Every structure is written in C-alpha cells, then in structure tokens.
Amino acid sequence: MHLAARLLYSALMNLPDCVTLENASDYPVYVIRHPKVTGKVAVNGAHVMEWQPTSQAHPVLYLSPDAVLERGKAIRGGIPICWPWFGGHPADSTKPMHGIARILDWELLRVDVKDTHVAMLFQLKSTEASRAHWPYDFTCHLGISLGEKLEVSLMTQNTGRESFVITEALHTYLSVGDISKTVVRGLTGAKFVDTVGGQHTPHDGEEAPVTFDREVDRQYVSTGGVVIEDPAWGRKLIVDKLGSGTTVVWNPWIEKSKRLGDLPDEAFHGFLCVEAANANESAVRISPGAEHVIVTTVSVG
Numbered sequence: 001m002h003l004a005a006r007l008l009y010s011a012l013m014n015l016p017d018c019v020t021l022e023n024a025s026d027y028p029v030y031v032i033r034h035p036k037v038t039g040k041v042a043v044n045g046a047h048v049m050e051w052q053p054t055s056q057a058h059p060v061l062y063l064s065p066d067a068v069l070e071r072g073k074a075i076r077g078g079i080p081i082c083w084p085w086f087g088g089h090p091a092d093s094t095k096p097m098h099g100i101a102r103i104l105d106w107e108l109l110r111v112d113v114k115d116t117h118v119a120m121l122f123q124l125k126s127t128e129a130s131r132a133h134w135p136y137d138f139t140c141h142l143g144i145s146l147g148e149k150l151e152v153s154l155m156t157q158n159t160g161r162e163s164f165v166i167t168e169a170l171h172t173y174l175s176v177g178d179i180s181k182t183v184v185r186g187l188t189g190a191k192f193v194d195t196v197g198g199q200h201t202p203h204d205g206e207e208a209p210v211t212f213d214r215e216v217d218r219q220y221v222s223t224g225g226v227v228i229e230d231p232a233w234g235r236k237l238i239v240d241k242l243g244s245g246t247t248v249v250w251n252p253w254i255e256k257s258k259r260l261g262d263l264p265d266e267a268f269h270g271f272l273c274v275e276a277a278n279a280n281e282s283a284v285r286i287s288p289g290a291e292h293v294i295v296t297t298v299s300v301g
C-alpha cells in the first residue's frame with residue numbers, strides 16, 4: 001500500500017487516545033503515551049525505536065542520538081528486524097545488510113489498549129519492491145506489546161509455491177550504565193561463532209559469563225534467555241525468547257563505533273545488543289503454506 005494510503009488508513013482506524021501518528025519530515029512514527037509505558041514505533045521497519053515502562057528511571061532500549069530517520073534506511077538502536085537474511089546477504093554483497101524488513105514500510109493492522117499495555121500488530125507483504133531483493137511471496141506479521149514487559153513476535157508465512165530459507169534477528173539494543181562492568185549470563189557452555197572483523201571463527205563454549213573490554217560480535221548456539229547485569233545502574237535486564245536457535249551478542253567498541261556514522265564515537269559505553277536470532281545451522285526452511293514464529297521479550301528485573 002502506498003504511504004499516503006497507509007496514513008489515511010491509520011487515520012480512519014481511530015487510533016486510541018494514547019497512540020498518535022506523528023509524521024515529521026515524511027517519517028511516520030506511532031507515539032505511545034500510556035500511564036504505564038511510553039514508546040515510539042516507526043512505520044519504516046515497524047521499528048520499535050523507544051520503549052520505557054514509566055516505573056523505570058533509565059531507558060531500557062538504546063537509540064542512537066545520531067540515528068538517521070529516513071524512509072528506506074535502517075535506524076541505529078531500538079529493535080531493527082533483520083529478515084529474511086541476518087548479516088550480509090549470503091550470495092550478493094550489494095544487497096542490504098540484515099535484509100529488507102527493517103527498510104520497508106509496514107502497515108499497522110490493529111491497536112489494542114489495556115490497563116497494563118498497548119499491543120500493536122503490523123503486516124509486511126511481498127511486493128515488487130521486496131521481490132527485487134528476494135524473489136519469494138510472503139506475509140510477515142509483527143506483534144509488539146509494550147507494557148512493563150516488551151514482547152516482539154515476528155511470524156513469517158510462506159504464501160508462495162516454493163520453499164524458502166530465512167535467517168533473522170530481533171536485533172535488540174539495550175541501554176546500560178557502563179558496558180565495561182556489564183555481564184551477560186546464560187550463555188556459558190554454548191558454542192559460538194566469533195565474527196569480529198568479518199571472520200567467522202567457531203569456538204567451543206566458555207565457562208565464564210560474557211564481559212566486554214573490546215569489540216564483541218558473537219553468534220551463540222542457544223535457545224534460552226539471558227540476564228544482563230548492569231551494576232552501574234543497579235539493575236538486571238532479562239531477555240527471553242522462543243523459536244530462536246541463535247543468540248547474538250554485539251558491542252562495537254571504539255574502532256567500529258568510529259566507522260559507524262550514525263553512532264557517536266563514545267556511545268558504545270552505554271549499550272549492547274542481545275539478539276534473538278536464527279543464523280547458521282538455525283536457518284529456517286518454510287514450506288509453501290507454512291509459517292514460523294520468533295519471539296523476544298525484555299523486562300527489568
């Protein structure tokens with residue numbers, strides 16, 4: 001659907017009072033102001049840019065102050081949806097990094113408001129634009145529930161006549177008080193692929209929890225959740241997931257931050273990414289008519 005039609009449709013949807021559609025500089029964003037939670041979700045990528053329970057003094061998600069808000073571009077921070085490939089395209093390096101879902105406009109189908117949360121349902125269907133990058137027919141639904149807990153679930157349906165294989169990630173940027181004191185628990189013993197510098201080096205599991213004193217870019221074989229201890233802000237973040245065989249942990253540290261134009265050089269001190277993903281041997285084959293769901297939740301312990 002064309003953007004203008006989509007915006008008209010949203011207007012006709014009678015958005016609840018706590019959700020408004022703001023359209024500064026032709027960049028539509030749903031803004032949530034609910035007694036229990038505030039948030040922002042961009043039409044571009046159905047991208048959760050912000051989510052903050054009103055009980056929290058500090059933001060939970062990280063959003064770069066230099067993030068580029070332009071349709072067709074990925075946002076640095078929040079939760080980019082990496083789909084239908086995670087990382088670089090396996091065969092064609094000219095295709096967009098992390099796939100197309102984060103750079104296409106999604107359509108809001110429904111909003112439900114409860115005392116405790118706001119739930120939104122977005123849809124992305126295959127079009128000529130998507131087929132130019134990926135030649136398959138699909139419908140994706142993204143459910144986002146913003147409350148004391150954040151839940152994001154991505155369902156991929158194969159609406160075509162041939163099977164396809166996807167890799168994917170719910171690429172969650174989390175704010176922390178000090179990355180050098182941050183500890184990620186829940187991945188001990190898990191094999192991982194180290195991808196720092198673009199290499200893909202397999203490793204056996206480690207007994208120590210994950211800590212940060214340099215760039216970390218790892219794809220763990222893991223179906224379970226993690227706990228992120230952030231002593232600087234005296235809190236724990238709990239990231240859980242379903243339908244995911246890979247957990248990606250990423251912090252760019254200083255050199256890579258300098259190379260990323262949409263991230264301040266020193267911003268790496270204040271975030272890490274923990275991504276519910278399916279990569280490598282967890283790539284998902286979906287038959288015609290079949291579907292696959294991946295879910296991540298984030299809460300503050």
Ligand SMILES: O=P(O)(O)OC[C@H]1O[C@@H](O)[C@H](O)[C@@H](O)[C@@H]1O
Nearest residue numbers: 074097098171195217248250275
């Ligand atoms: O800059 P992008 O395309 O948003 O990717 C950010 C990072 O995303 C992570 O998931 C990857 O593991 C990193 O290698 C990558 O640098």
